[in-house]
Amino acid sequence: MAWRLFLSKTLNLTPPLPNPKILRICEFSTSFLVTKIPKKLRKKHKKPVSARTRPVQPHASTHSRLESILTRDSTFRFLTRTKQFLSKQPQRVLRLDDAGKLHRELGFPRGRKVLKSIQRHPLIFETYRHVDNKMWFGFTDFAEELLQEESSIMDAMEIDRVKKVRKLLMMSKDKRIPLSTIYHNRLLFGIPEDFRDRVAKYPEYFRIVVENDGKRILELVNWDPTLAVSELERQFVVSEDTVVKAFKFPVKYGKDLGLDENDTRKLNLLNTLPLVSPYSDGWKLDMWSLEAEKYRVGIVHEFLNLTVEKRASIHNIVEFKEEFSLTRRTYEMLKKQPRTFYLAGTEMNWAVFLKDAYNENGALIDKDPQVIFDEKLYNFAQMQQREVFSGIDEK
Template sequence: MTAKVVKISSLVNKLNLLDDLSLRRAWYKQSSSLWWSQNRLMTSSKRVQDRSKNKRIRPLEIAAEKWKIFSKMKFLMEILRKEPEMVIPVRSLDQYRKQINLPKPHKMSDFIRKSPKLFELCKDKNGLLWCGMTEEAEDLLEEEERLLEEHSDKAAEYVTRCLMMSVDKRLPLAKIAHFRRDFGLPLDFRTTWVHKYPELFRVVKCKEDPELEYLELVTWNPKWAITELEKKVLGVTEAGPDHTPEMLSLPFPLKFPPEYKKVYRYGGKIEHFQKRAYLSPYADARELKAGSLEFDKRAIAVMHELLSFTLEKRLVTDHLTHYRREFVMPQKLMRLLLKHFGIFYVSERGKRFSVFLTEGYEDSELIEKRPLVLWREKVLSLSGYRGRKKKIQSFSDLSELSDMENKDPLEDDSESVNTSIQFEQAETIESLEDASFADDDEMEVGEVCSAYKDTNAS
């Protein structure tokens, strides 16, 4: 009898244990499901790819690829320009693989040999492989310096207008540096250029952090307190001397791809949005309530204005999000860009997304091509090569530079010059990192051109 009681007691304990385990499994499953659903709502279901995969505009994807190829070429040219005699050992370029987006085992030399009209390879007597620029590439860099100088006044206007749009009438210098290439600012932007226009802006240090520098507005120019959209509608180049920014009711130009069939479904909402008045980007927006319709539409006007300033009518989305506080824009800026698909287009190519101003493009070509854009297209036309690999020549005079291989390329007798070069190189690397794209998405220059022809033919 005692043995039966023990067996029954043991069985009950086992059943209790099983019930406990089943309850734990059920609780764990329920908790995991709840955690997964919450995180899914915040992440995967809101991914840009999920929300825009059916809205891709192939011509603008081709344009994104085109500017990516240019950025790689320009990055290598900038590195070479800072080297003694403008040559560098190829193995020293391995440190820039991330910026060029050249994963191993791909060879740096093979990447360089794809553009023989821009870059040259040669060996010294010790067999060390060196990279340099062709005379044509060096002439292009001189041409760029001249164009940047000619564009300097216009770039100063754009920077000033950014300061005028900001809530405190000043912006961190480091953040403006993100727009250097997009606005056509020179390499010496931080060190020299910002001091060339004392009547427009000045550099000030942050009281809390002396190492943090700001660019601050000096004089408000009412003639510049007018949006690019207003200029087009009114047919003027600038506002009058007594112009005051106020409420606007101008509709934004919309451009949808022909194959996008869902526009008619949202016709009423689009029309209602276009008719809604909004505050000028140059007016004080402190009193606007975040999340309101007026707040969001003004944010769209600010983004439209910033993209209008750029050479390529395109910006990396990360750069826009950096300005949320200064320009009084919503936290979920990407969602707003995707929602207004006819005004903006978000390209998914690469590690960072780019946003295009759709009205600035006709297929994959910019409608308005400034001299600096034409220069970039000239560089792009010399990129790429599909012929046979040429034999690398050997030069004995390069052996004299072999001793400099391990020397810091930024060393200089003058401390000020050294600091300037470091700033310039940091800005160049930082801005060109933004153009890195996933290697498996790459297209050659020839493929870009052929794709563009196919698009036109269709």
């Protein structure tokens, strides 16, 4: 027993107490340690390519100036949509709380504050507190003067716009187009907001018919042969070679013919002409025949010539699909004519330009008064108040 007592005293069999210094160290957080790969070092995953993001033109064929026009449209979407929406409101003002719910109508990103978009254009829009203690916004005095100038342009160009609508009706299958279709695309042709009221001034040209479902249709009253001449036909009289080279309708033939390049070109030229007039009854042709394709190409060409900027988006063209007998293959049809049409944007959201209407710098050769006004409006929309005052002082 003695040796057991001796061992228990000499050997400390109880577990040692923890060192308090070590405990203090363990109390510190280890969150400073790098447990994740830094964002800049992470492997970047490419977004899947789709028709929504895939550009129409390959990089080598891109016309940067024409593509930039679509970028400009996106930049000023809030300006153009809000200008149109606000102009139709009583007193041309809108409560800020209500405006925040109208992201689609006013053209600002969903989930964003409308006030930020308003503040980007201090020369055009202004906010104020009403007697109801609510914030409202409307046009500045400077913008009101611009709107008056635009109204004067609309009045001066009324006869030209009437002519455009008459030509649209003459191109249509049944010589009638819903009023709503023309109204939705009015900016494309420089047509004023109140054109539905102005139509009544021209009973010798137009007739409004109300269908059973309440839809109002604009019908052509009289056919004018002097208007039934397309821009292509006018160009053909001036320069036949220019029109011949503008389009290409390749002939399908077997390789066993052994045609050289020159013979192939001559054979294709036989198919290029004559083009089918967009003012003819081309809609009666076999839908998938070569003649029908020529007719549809002519329709789109004349349609673009009637626009103020010689361009249109897929959304504009689709709205006239029934009236102009266009098919679902319009995109593919236009891509086959790169000498005349330039397709910009993405495969799902594209726009088509008349190449001959633009110079090498991507500017319109002949500018409609409405286009000149819009460009001036865009310039003012980018300015701050002090920039205008400094410009006046310099003068």
